[in-house]
Amino acid sequence: xxxxxxxxxxxxxxxxxxxxxxxxxxxxxxxxxxxxxxxxxxxxxxxxxxxxxxxxxxxxxxxxxxxxxxxxxxxxxxxxxxxxxxxxxxxxxxxxxxxxxxxxxxxxxxxxxxxxxxxxxxxxxxxxxxxxxxxxxxxxxxxxxxxxxxxxxxxxxxxxxxxxxxxxxxxxxxxxxxxxxxxxxxxxxxxxxxxxxxxxxxxxxxxxxxxxxxxxxxxxxxxxxxxxxxxxxxxxxxxxxxxxxxxxxxxxxxxxxxxxxxxxxxxxxxxxxxxxxxxxxxxxxxxxxxxxxxxxxxxxxxxxxxxxxxxxxxxxxxxxxxxxxxxxxxxxxxxxxxxxxxxxxxxxxxxxxxxxxxxxxxxxxxxxxxxxxxxxxxxxxxxxxxxxxxxxxxxxxxxxxxxxxxxxxxxxxxxxxxxxxxxxxxxxxxxxxxxxxxxxxxxxxxxxxxxxxxxxxxxxxxxxxxxxxxxxxxxxxxxxxxxx
Amino acid sequence: xxxxxxxxxxxxxxxxxxxxxxxxxxxxxxxxxxxxxxxxxxxxxxxxxxxxxxxxxxxxxxxxxxxxxxxxxxxxxxxxxxxxxxxxxxxxxxxxxxxxxxxxxxxxxxxxxxxxxxxxxxxxxxxxxxxxxxxxxxxxxxxxxxxxxxxxxxxxxxxxxxxxxxxxxxxxxxxxxxxxxxxxxxxxxxxxxxxxxxxxxxxxxxxxxxxxxxxxxxxxxxxxxxxxxxxxxxxxxxxxxxxxxxxxxxxxxxxxxxxxxxxxxxxxxxxxxxxxxxxxxxxxxxxxxxxxxxxxxxxxxxxxxxxxxxxxxxxxxxxxxxxxxxxxxxxxxxxxxxxxxxxxxxxxxxxxxxxxxxxxxxxxxxxxxxxxxxxxxxxxxxxxxxxxxxxxxxxxxxxxxxxxxxxxxxxxxxxxxxxxxxxxxxxxxxxxxxxxxxxxxxxxxxxxxxxxxxxxxxxxxxxxxxxxxxxxxxxxxxxxxxxxxxxxxxxxxxxxxxxxxxxxx
Numbered sequence: 001x002x003x004x005x006x007x008x009x010x011x012x013x014x015x016x017x018x019x020x021x022x023x024x025x026x027x028x029x030x031x032x033x034x035x036x037x038x039x040x041x042x043x044x045x046x047x048x049x050x051x052x053x054x055x056x057x058x059x060x061x062x063x064x065x066x067x068x069x070x071x072x073x074x075x076x077x078x079x080x081x082x083x084x085x086x087x088x089x090x091x092x093x094x095x096x097x098x099x100x101x102x103x104x105x106x107x108x109x110x111x112x113x114x115x116x117x118x119x120x121x122x123x124x125x126x127x128x129x130x131x132x133x134x135x136x137x138x139x140x141x142x143x144x145x146x147x148x149x150x151x152x153x154x155x156x157x158x159x160x161x162x163x164x165x166x167x168x169x170x171x172x173x174x175x176x177x178x179x180x181x182x183x184x185x186x187x188x189x190x191x192x193x194x195x196x197x198x199x200x201x202x203x204x205x206x207x208x209x210x211x212x213x214x215x216x217x218x219x220x221x222x223x224x225x226x227x228x229x230x231x232x233x234x235x236x237x238x239x240x241x242x243x244x245x246x247x248x249x250x251x252x253x254x255x256x257x258x259x260x261x262x263x264x265x266x267x268x269x270x271x272x273x274x275x276x277x278x279x280x281x282x283x284x285x286x287x288x289x290x291x292x293x294x295x296x297x298x299x300x301x302x303x304x305x306x307x308x309x310x311x312x313x314x315x316x317x318x319x320x321x322x323x324x325x326x327x328x329x330x331x332x333x334x335x336x337x338x339x340x341x342x343x344x345x346x347x348x349x350x351x352x353x354x355x356x357x358x359x360x361x362x363x364x365x366x367x368x369x370x371x372x373x374x375x376x377x378x379x380x381x382x383x384x385x386x387x388x389x390x391x392x393x394x395x396x397x398x399x400x401x402x403x404x405x406x407x408x409x410x411x412x413x414x415x416x417x418x419x420x421x422x423x424x425x426x427x428x429x430x431x432x433x434x435x436x437x438x439x440x441x442x443x444x445x446x447x448x449x450x451x452x453x454x455x456x457x458x459x460x461x462x463x464x465x466x467x468x469x470x471x472x473x474x475x476x477x478x479x480x481x482x483x484x
Numbered sequence: 485x486x487x488x489x490x491x492x493x494x495x496x497x498x499x500x501x502x503x504x505x506x507x508x509x510x511x512x513x514x515x516x517x518x519x520x521x522x523x524x525x526x527x528x529x530x531x532x533x534x535x536x537x538x539x540x541x542x543x544x545x546x547x548x549x550x551x552x553x554x555x556x557x558x559x560x561x562x563x564x565x566x567x568x569x570x571x572x573x574x575x576x577x578x579x580x581x582x583x584x585x586x587x588x589x590x591x592x593x594x595x596x597x598x599x600x601x602x603x604x605x606x607x608x609x610x611x612x613x614x615x616x617x618x619x620x621x622x623x624x625x626x627x628x629x630x631x632x633x634x635x636x637x638x639x640x641x642x643x644x645x646x647x648x649x650x651x652x653x654x655x656x657x658x659x660x661x662x663x664x665x666x667x668x669x670x671x672x673x674x675x676x677x678x679x680x681x682x683x684x685x686x687x688x689x690x691x692x693x694x695x696x697x698x699x700x701x702x703x704x705x706x707x708x709x710x711x712x713x714x715x716x717x718x719x720x721x722x723x724x725x726x727x728x729x730x731x732x733x734x735x736x737x738x739x740x741x742x743x744x745x746x747x748x749x750x751x752x753x754x755x756x757x758x759x760x761x762x763x764x765x766x767x768x769x770x771x772x773x774x775x776x777x778x779x780x781x782x783x784x785x786x787x788x789x790x791x792x793x794x795x796x797x798x799x800x801x802x803x804x805x806x807x808x809x810x811x812x813x814x815x816x817x818x819x820x821x822x823x824x825x826x827x828x829x830x831x832x833x834x835x836x837x838x839x840x841x842x843x844x845x846x847x848x849x850x851x852x853x854x855x856x857x858x859x860x861x862x863x864x865x866x867x868x869x870x871x872x873x874x875x876x877x878x879x880x881x882x883x884x885x886x887x888x889x890x891x892x893x894x895x896x897x898x899x900x901x902x903x904x905x906x907x908x909x910x911x912x913x914x915x916x917x918x919x920x921x922x923x924x925x926x927x928x929x930x931x932x933x934x935x936x937x938x939x940x941x942x943x944x945x946x947x948x949x950x951x952x953x954x955x956x957x958x959x960x961x962x963x964x965x966x967x968x969x970x971x972x973x974x975x976x977x978x979x980x981x982x983x984x985x986x987x988x989x
């Protein structure tokens with residue numbers, strides 16, 4: 001092993017607390033929730049890496065405790081450009097195109113999307129614009145500080161295990177929408193469907209209980225930080241009324257309790273469009289164990305992930321690398337839109353008419369009507385605009401790689417990327433900010449066939465064909481980075 | 485339930501026995517012969533005897549076998565009926581860890597022979613189409629059955645007041661081994677790095693069920709460990725091995741005590757397998773971690789199981805049940821046969837003919853040149869052709885059988901122990917069915933146990949749609965329809981023990 005002091009890799013970390021000091025609207029679910037306090041701070045954490053100063057490659061990952069990077073609707077979304085501009089305003093040293101923002105997908109983070117719930121924020125509650133300012137400043141400050149903190153460093157990586165994410169799509173022998181009067185999105189599959197139903201057949205997709213871990217070390221071979229990549233969104237307490245980073249707060253607390261407060265933790269959500277910390281079946285056995293252990297599920301997840309970090313740590317400590325191939329490729333790839341068929345458009349028109357009639361009678365259908373209108377907008381514009389662009393980042397560090405995408409990417413796609421990657425270990429990172437709308441579901445072929453929330457036309461701008469393009473392009477870029 | 489030591493109402497006994505053959509045997513688990521060339525780890529059987537206050541009893545026996553031949557099950561029960569007074573032999577449940585480097589079988593086809601109506605054969609040539617220098621299987625069956633019955637008797641006679649506790653841990657061990665492609669077809673071990681790879685066909689389950697027993701002095705005496713993965717890391721070896729369960733037992737005894745018994749159960753895992761490159765997207769990273777740990781793959785798996793169980797122990801210990809409700813049932817349930825169609829039959833016949841021709845060619849070649857027998861493992865190609873011929877030919881037998889009966893009998897055991905349930909079936913039971921049972925069960929925790937008997941694959945509907953080994957007519961006497969019947973029966977039986985605690989045998 002090379003000595004860390006002479007390392008060609010340079011690494012810096014920084015973090016910012018972006019928890020608002022006033023009530024906010026929480027940025028998820030189909031109804032407005034005004035926060036009633038804080039249940040663990042919301043943070044942004046930046047990891048800057050570069051090689052071969054001053055002209056070498058670089059990356060700045062910024063992990064954000066947020067549901068996603070949405071400031072304005074659809075093509076008007078300017079979250080990423082605002083953040084990059086804020087960095088550029090602070091320094092000219094950073095190539096802002098090499099900044100990657102990615103979300104933990106917390107459903108209890110402040111809302112930054114203007115007009116999410118149709119109405120303005122209630123009096124005394126921070127507006128989406130104000131929340132956005134807090135995030136943009138926090139992200140920019142963390143990115144700049146991490147960059148300026150860079151020091152010669154070592155890195156290592158490994159694979160641990162922790163049961164956190166579960167597939168959330170219950171599939172039935174019969175058409176679930178036929179017999180339950182369920183929402184129009186339902187087919188043979190229901191998200192969070194009951195599994196003690198005699199018609200329950202199987203869980204639609206796979207689960208990934210591996211944890212990808214990337215450790216950083218200073219010149220004294222002391223642990224400075226760890227990237228933790230989990231195939232699960234941060235949504236254990238997603239229905240809560242308090243601002244929180246969800247289980248990432250407990251993960252950070254537990255790792256720092258064991259390894260010191262100085263240790264930085266960069267949270268990454270792997271491909272997890274069909275995953276959730278909520279177990280659909282066998283809940284009674286899990287809940288009993290929690291009770292016996294005297295922990296909340298978030299604390300239990302913190303324990304499991306910290307255990308995984310500890311399990312891998314000896315091997316990671318024994319395999320620190322300081323001079324390894326380091327490459328960062330950025331590529332705009334074009335993805336075919338999921339086309340709305342004539343039949344789907346007709347169904348949606350009919351649904352929208354019903355919702356509008358109910359709304360006129362006083363029902364608050366705003367959050368249901370908007371996706372309908374979006375489907376019809378897509379139907380009208382899809383011929384003129386049949387593709388969208390995704391900014392793909394692929395980073396090679398030694399024998400491992402990071403590969404990003406902008407979606408809630410169903411696990412099947414992540415598995416395909418990992419299986420075909422030339423890297424020994426590949427960290428897939430979903431919900432990476434893009435110029436434009438970030439974060440719709442990207443369903444697998446079987447999810448589209450089975451429908452259900454996340455698999456229906458309402459929930460995805462891009463379908464399985466686009467997912468296959470992401471897989472092919474990502475694998476292609478990975479191979480190029482290995483061939484260079 | 486309580487935290488004080490036991491009041492003597494529930495009685496528990498344990499015993500284990502080594503059933504490693506002392507001479508070369510033919511290892512079962514692949515569709516070709518492997519004459520054992522040594523021993524990696526011993527083959528064992530472990531028995532847990534339980535008797536409730538009201539005299540209901542059961543003996544669970546786990547064997548490091550591919551499956552449990554009906555002849556062994558029958559012989560063990562008959563012997564216990566003679567030597568273990570008070571024990572209802574019907575409550576004796578034998579299950580297999582599904583190691584592919586073990587012995588014990590009945591008819592030609594190995595697992596599933598009884599379901600195909602085959603009887604025990606004695607001559608290895610009948611299994612493999614050539615003479616092999618190895619112990620005759622019927623002889624091993626007799627010897628092993630005697631030793632297993634003796635262990636069960638010892639477990640029964642040693643039963644003493646005790647308590648039970650249980651819990652759920654996690655260990656990433658099994659992976660879905662059925663690889664689906666964009667074409668809609670599936671191939672077992674099909675290759676996830678294929679550009680046409682779409683997804684693992686089914687799910688995976690990383691839960692580890694643990695049911696502990698303590699004596700009246702609160703000393704841990706044993707643990708039942710349920711993992712939804714067959715014991716098949718070493719499945720292509722030519723040496724006898726209990727596979728990862730040997731390592732799991734050693735690791736557990738290191739942590740829990742040398743005299744602690746470990747009863748291994750294979751959960752619903754007809755479509756599961758320990759990881760390998762062709763099915764596991766993270767294989768390279770996983771393999772690197774095993775290498776960095778300095779352990780073998782079996783040892784790494786053993787460590788994971790032991791750590792999961794050890795983490796559950798202090799929690800289970802908080803709720804030791806000294807007087808658990810105990811109910812059990814044993815019923816033979818008739819399940820719908822998977823119907824063999826004329827095209828199925830034609831396809832199987834064509835394949836059988838191809839393998840028969842290959843076998844006969846190799847047989848003639850051996851007859852013309854006997855010195856070929858001096859080559860190491862000379863018998864592999866010819867036995868592969870012969871086994872496949874016979875395997876495909878079994879479809880014809882099933883086609884004939886379905887004219888007489890549209891159902892297949894399967895022995896199902898359901899046991900309530902306190903707030904936990906154990907539900908067995910004789911199949912290589914696809915995970916989808918296991919999840920259905922666990923999801924619908926009223927028990928706080930349900931241990932689904934496959935291969936309690938000599939079944940073969942019981943595929944899910946999506947597996948039949950995908951095809952490939954493990955879902956083809958040749959490997960599945962019972963299909964998804966029968967699987968659903970089995971699930972519904974099992975769920976109703978389990979739940980009846982909760983709805984009517986006095987019910988059961």
